[in-house]
Amino acid sequence: MKYCAxxxxxxLAVTLIACGGGNSSSGNINGNWSATLTGxxxxxxxxxxxxxxxxxxxxxxxxxxxxxPCFSSSTTETGSFTLSGNSGGNVQGNFGMTISxxxxxxxxxxxxxxxxxxxxxxxxxxWNLTGAQTGCTGTGxxxxxxx
Numbered sequence: 549m550k551y552c553a554x555x556x557x558x559x560l561a562v563t564l565i566a567c568g569g570g571n572s573s574s575g576n577i578n579g580n581w582s583a584t585l586t587g588x589x590x591x592x593x594x595x596x597x598x599x600x601x602x603x604x605x606x607x608x609x610x611x612x613x614x615x616x617p618c619f620s621s622s623t624t625e626t627g628s629f630t631l632s633g634n635s636g637g638n639v640q641g642n643f644g645m646t647i648s649x650x651x652x653x654x655x656x657x658x659x660x661x662x663x664x665x666x667x668x669x670x671x672x673x674x675w676n677l678t679g680a681q682t683g684c685t686g687t688g689x690x691x692x693x694x695x
Contacts, residue, residue: 577597577599577605577629577639577641577666578597578598578599579596579597579694579695580594580595580596580609580694580695581594581595581596581597581671581692581693581694581695582594582613582692582693582695583595583662583671583690583691583692584690584691584692585662585675585688585689585690586688586689586690587675587686587687587688587689588685588686588687588688589616589677589686589688590614591612591614591616591660591675592612592613592614593610593611593612593613593614593647594609594610594611594613594695595607595608595609595610595611595625596608596609597627597629599629603628603629603630604627604628605626605627605628605629605643605644605645606627607625607626607627607645610623610625610647617681617683617684618649618658618660618677618679618681618683618684619647619649619658619660620649620650620651622649622650623647623648623649624647624648624649624650625645625646625647626645626646627643627644627645627646628642628643628644628645629641629642629643629644629666630642638668638669639666639668640665640666640667640668641665641666642663642664642665642666643662643663643664643665643666643671643673644661644662644663644664645661645662646659646660646661646662647659647660647661648660651681657679658677658678658679658680658681658684659677659678659679660675660676660677661675661676661677661678662674662675662690663675664690664692669693669694670691670692670693670694671690671691671692671693672689672690672691672692673689673690674687674688674689674690675687675688675689675690
């Protein structure tokens with residue numbers, strides 16, 4: 549009987565490890581993230597993501613960690629995430645995010661777009677900043693890490 553119980557416990561342990569039971573939240577898109585954008589401008593921010601329905605990515609608690617004259621204190625953030633794989637909670641897929649700020653009527657909004665890929669606890673790709681204000685254009689690469 550002890551032999552059978554040992555085999556059952558070993559089987560359960562192997563199943564939990566294979567299914568990611570040891571650390572199922574590692575690399576998940578849901579959670580807090582920190583981003584570093586480099587290139588023609590250096591920009592940083594922190595935010596929280598939760599996967600919505602379909603490819604919708606809900607963005608909350610967005611805060612710039614660097615000063616930028618291109619963005620007012622009021623921004624709008626939208627995101628998308630398309631899952632292409634998930635192994636033990638470590639997700640892979642395509643990522644998109646847009647951060648825009650509203651300026652007084654008659655002025656063009658400044659818009660920062662990020663396009664990249666998610667691989668476990670990292671998102672990496674390219675960014676593009678467009679806007680009518682002087683100095684509010686640029687391109688570069690970015691890396692986001694789960695916090």
